[in-house]
Amino acid sequence: MSTGKELKIGLFGFGVVGEGLYRVLHQTPSLKATIKKVCIKDATKKRNAPAELFTTNKEDLLFDPEINVIVEVINESQPAFEIIQTAMLQGKAVVSASKKMIAEHLPEILELQQKTGLPFLCEASACASIPVIRNLEEYYDNDLLHAIKAIVNGSTNYILTKMFEENIRFQDAVLQAQQLGFAEADPKLDVEGFDALFKWIILLNHAYGIVANPNEILFSGIQQIQLSDALVAKEKQQEIKLVAQATKLRDGGIAAFVLPQFVKKEDHLAFVKNEYNGVVIESGFSDKQFFYGKGAGSFPTASAVLSDIAALRYDYRYEYKKRYQHQPNVLSNDYYLKVYLSFEEWDHIPKENFEWIEEWHAHETRKYLIGVIHVSHLKDKTWWKEQNISLILAPQPIIEEVELKKIQKKSLELAGVS
């Protein structure tokens, strides 16, 4: 039985993830993977490893013929891309955890893989310890993958959980999350939905073979959600989650977005509290599957990187079957969404864009409505991200043209019009 090949690793980044990885590899000689050199930015910083391991010159790693794997766990997107590009052109396999970089350079990364035939693995870039990428690659290629819905950002999920459970305002919940290390000092990337968007672009590729540009996906974060919205959810026996969703429509197109969503108490995603992540995969043969675990943090991330390293020993690489071996799916912008809006003034809402509004209320400080709107009135539009408007999807938000027609016909009949 093969025990796999020897890996000599060049590591970029020695923060919490990089250092954790170094320690674990050190303690696992059976893996036959050793870090030969680590490239860091700041040579003056004290490190818990022998000084001769470190360099500030990336070429010491990238052009060392003995190094056959580059592991990249740095923060900056553009330098990360340059590293993985040079590494692959130099014949080295790559493991990366940089979600922003991958989301922004997906077409180039795919091309690099095709051109070089080398593995580029990135399990740590989405949901960290949940092995979602490899499971999407290996398990759902032949099934009819109906939908995938996920909570992919632990920081916003922690904030929403706190707002919900402790009846506190968004700003206070953000503060709590920051104090506990679940949100960055600048929480914009998380709370405005960018982090979730980047991860979703990566998962869309492995789930459906779609290579989307970040600006092609309808998304928002949770920065507009009010405590009063959480109270509305409670009344309805529901919770609010930032849900990344992709659903196959009748015509084969894929509706994909990252938006706050009302989630019923019995829904799998309602189980996901605090800083955890969860992924629900709906497929034709295996029904609903639910994966749950820590989606961020040094150890869960290091653990995902480690599993990629272990996979490289038997030359594992993503096959991207849905992209290269099937007719790849395409994004659709032709569907309707059932949305809840809470807002201050009726004037801020383009009521004429709604197919119908089925419920509305006016409280003292805040008004709200539930209605059905075509996605084109939200996508690339800014009105709903302004004026202190909070938009949250209904639990089964997607309505297709044919369903819409049926509902409209029925209500006309009920009204005695036809």
Next chain:
Amino acid sequence: MSTGKELKIGLFGFGVVGEGLYRVLHQTPSLKATIKKVCIKDATKKRNAPAELFTTNKEDLLFDPEINVIVEVINESQPAFEIIQTAMLQGKAVVSASKKMIAEHLPEILELQQKTGLPFLCEASACASIPVIRNLEEYYDNDLLHAIKAIVNGSTNYILTKMFEENIRFQDAVLQAQQLGFAEADPKLDVEGFDALFKWIILLNHAYGIVANPNEILFSGIQQIQLSDALVAKEKQQEIKLVAQATKLRDGGIAAFVLPQFVKKEDHLAFVKNEYNGVVIESGFSDKQFFYGKGAGSFPTASAVLSDIAALRYDYRYEYKKRYQHQPNVLSNDYYLKVYLSFEEWDHIPKENFEWIEEWHAHETRKYLIGVIHVSHLKDKTWWKEQNISLILAPQPIIEEVELKKIQKKSLELAGVS
């Protein structure tokens, strides 16, 4: 980019799983996997496939040099083993769904793999659509795998859910399960815990590198559980589940058993209702992970078989890293269990074997106690499987020697003895 090799499949068994597989492969030419021949027992039965596909002579498959993969989804254990043995000796990769056969022949199957270097994949044999085997192989090898707890039998879980939610007796719940197809006409294999035991033996191997014989594992089913036990659970805000558990002890030994267990409402496993399965993996780096999905049925099983077939295209095989590349773990029989017992007569209980009994009650028809007992008083003993005794583990059931001593010392101090 490689698109994998062509697979020519010889299929044993054309029941619901086999036929489902045939249909799906037929509809997925991109997989480059075709069924060349199907071996069946009953040639007279009408089949929904061309007659020339079928044979009753297994040698037509096993000795056809063109066939490079044998897929085996038959029910009988001994014939299944003979098939996979001959297949591998003939140089063919094998995919099997026969949990009983694998559990009973594990040492021989491992030897066959080592001897031939060929893949033997069996994702469908445990938890079907939940990809637990491959995840244990790939994701938890370098982590400290603290524990794995799972609901691996959907039939008993359905019965327990019904008893609990509808306040009905065991026998009535079994009847309901049978009517809905969630339990066999002869439910013994499921309700007495054998099916869960076989699956657990397979998972112990992939989780910890342990090759256990079925008679080495402490187990029981749910056949003794009373409606009154379910009511006790409800009072405590808990549920009863048939839990397969393996936990690493302080000395590195593994405590492994399959027993009914009280599960707290907030526990991941309490989320698993009806015929579903769930697996909780506790590891050093990724904290708790939870996998949930359908563990049986034709489509979930076919879906798991299919994922194995897809993996064969790039020559995937289990490395059994924990067995061959690490010091393999060993089963321990040196720990204590906190148990709940309900029974009819005090005389049926060997009270002298308990370290202590911390709670006891006598209702009109039924008595119960909660106490701590060394595993050796349960393992290979029959008293607790007789006399209408119902044994259910406490939520955190394992107590090690050192903890026991501490607790005893403290209670002696409290009693003013030392």
